[in-house]
Amino acid sequence: MTMSSMSFAAAIIIFCTGFFTLLTGRNLFRMVIGISLMEGALLLFIITVGYVPGGVPPLLPLKGLPVNPLPHAFTLTTIVIGASHIALALAFVVRIHSSYKTLDVEKIRGLRE
């Protein structure tokens, strides 16, 4: 089991766990936690794509064979965009709660389907 294969496996398992949480959560917070897990798994997936076994961080002066720096750049962007999604989702949850006084998905009208 190389580092890359363990890492890919972990990313996919966490993504599916997050998806499961999103689909079966009865509480609005649980849905947001599911989204957060999915985002984390996606980040791990992207970084593993760029990993070179036995590599060094991409900082000059290089001390060996560097890992691929391009996934790191777009992972940074993805972290920021994912954090924005979650902050916005939480703001929506707080507003929905203030109307309905409950967080149960079953009791909130439009989210029944």
Added chain:
Amino acid sequence: MTPVLVILIPLTGAFLLPLLQFLSRKIIVLVVCLAGGLSFLGNIWGACSGWLRPTVHLAGGWPAHIGIALIHDPLSSPFLLLAALGFGSVLICSFDRTEKFSWRFHVLLFLSWAAVNGILSTGDLFNLYVFYEIFSVSAYLLVAFSTMEWQAIEAGFKYLVFGTVGAMFFLFGTTYLFLFTGYLNMARISEALMSEPGLPVFIPAACFFIALSIKTGAFPSHFWLPDAHSSAKSLVSALLSGVLVMVSIYVFIRLFSVVFIVLKPLVFPLMLGTGSLSLLTGHLMALRQDDIKRLLAYSTVAHLGYILIGLGCASAAGFNAAIYHAFNHMAAKMGLFLTAGILASHAGTRKISELSGLGWDLPFVSILFVLFTAVLVGVPPLNGFMSKWYITLACVERNQAIPALLIILGTVISSGYYLRIIRRLFSGKGTQGTSKDRGATWYVVTLMGVLCILLSLLPLFPVFTDTLHILGNWIMDISMYKDLVMIP
């Protein structure tokens, strides 16, 4: 230079507005009008220059495989034009006297405009993702903008959850393509995929298909669309149904005709199937609705089905017909949402059963409503009929009998539910009294009516059919696109 300016002008307008929030309202209105006017002109200029002489701008001066390339080509120019008309009309409507003026709304509108222009101009897959996210986040917020209504917030949350899942699948697809080829530029990826046949390309293709059908609102994941488009303010619903769904269609065309060209036999039949199911679902669900805006939202799902069927034919004729239908749908659906908004606010309710007699109170608006429904149903001399006819022809050319039959079935069903509304509007006596104030919305609705009539007259000119041919050929033949982008 143009592709950058088209994105930069609305973006700078959005960034500038919070600095002006304490100045007088007149100055803010002036800045909004200026930014809006410049953005409109920028879009038109971009559309013209993309059509006549396709331009590439390399951001940072780096070549396409290292940096980000921004491209205006004949595929993006009709969509740029569509965005200009749609956003311009919404901007004019937002100055209506009945709306409370809020500068934050204009910030969101300009951000959305900049994002749409970004999606239409970029040639890089990850850049597409970033602009798609700006577009989605501003759409969630525009839906939830009337924060005093619990429906709007709930619809916004549902849209957010669906949209975020779609975004994650989109990024999965991008990462798989990066894993396979090492590039993020669409033209380069396409070439790399064509030269290496052994890769499992159907997995990223499936990820992208799922992501785009969630974001567009096509059949299995359309559940957010009726809620979002009906709970938003009429202005925002018009923008969402008219312009923003068409941007997702553009991404469909760009991705599946350029990047995944190796998978043509697999992907396009799937699009046909999705389109047919969306058509059926949209029309059948619309029959059961009592809320006028929800009915119009389901009708949007159905028309998305028509456009996807057009795309799924995978021929120049199919692509042309789909893009023509996108224009017609924009003009008619924006008109419908705006007139429905006027009617609903006059009657105080959105239920169709309570709209009796409004046709006699507001005759001008109601006549325009009838015109727009005729366009969408497909009454013969109008543009809706022409575009549906072209789509059916494209299906028949490809020996796809079932979608062609479904189109005809859809026409029958949609006439059913639209006639129900019209009958209700003109039944009984006018009870509410005429209203004398003509807001900005009335001008825009008239404009949309004129646009529909113009679009109906277009097929009479041979210039139009030539234009459609050029468009179709550009989409089918991607070597011209690739030569444009990959300047050595």
Added chain:
Amino acid sequence: MNPALTGFIFLLLIATAVSACLMKDILSSVIALSVFGVLLSIVFSILQAPDVALTQAVINSGMITSIFLVAYSQTMKVRSGEDNTRVIKTYYPFRTDEMVILFICIGLGFFLWKGIVPMGFSSLSGDAANHYINFAGVETGASNIVAAVLFDYRGFDTLGEIAVIFTTVTGISILFEGSRYHRSSSGLSFIVRRSMAFVIPLIILYASSIVLMGHLSPGGGFQGGTVLATASICFCVVYGSSFEAARIHPWIKETLESTGCLFFAGLGLIGLCTGAGFLANGAAGFPLGTQGTFISGGSIPLLNMAVGMKVGAGLSSLFYSMVKILEAPFEGIPGEVE
């Protein structure tokens, strides 16, 4: 690294994620999520990605956890009945529809795995990566290749990214409009308040160093800006929510945020005006300096400062918007469900 140790860390990561999914209490799930974030950041440093590890720790484990806790505390005020216990208890640990969804998720997992197996877990470097590794130092003058990619080669993406944060902050201000601050409990004890007075300047210094040295070592505008926002969150926690609101008006933060964004766009326009392309660095005439010294990298430190200003002000105003008490009444509060 020792393969057994890395395997153990990955197992711990999966265990934290699964426990965040299965725990009944929301607060425990949020804390598990936070631990997941920290472990993920450790995994990123094992995978030789220090920039990303720093960003993950600061943004996801720091900022997002604090926003989760704020949202949780806002919703704890009024609860009607039990929210998260399962009503129907069957023999199986999961209900039937949950089993179906579990199979769908496992199927999704297999489907995603199939895309990776043919590549044999090897990494393909590709032309772009080789170009960055070999030429980034010379063409941009920065020592941190990731910063060079983020702010020079693919600077347009970064412009989009700051637009996303801008949209989110604007949106959250809209959602919480019409609310006001509530004088919360008086913050923490005297000892904490006095010690924070010593610590806060050091936090701000640390944040500034992350921003300014972004082109030399892992760091940059996003990470430094978030640490700055964290400093303002400390004010809220330690001194009570109305402390900072009284001293720094929200519109100052909005102005700072817009100025940061316009500064970024303006730096890009310089490149456009000299004909080298939007957001060009060396080609637009920015002095590239000697690689490895503080004054190097051309426009990269300036862009970092713009982003740091923007992200710090933006995230701080995001937090403060969410801390407000929602007081405005809503029309049409739904009664029973149809």
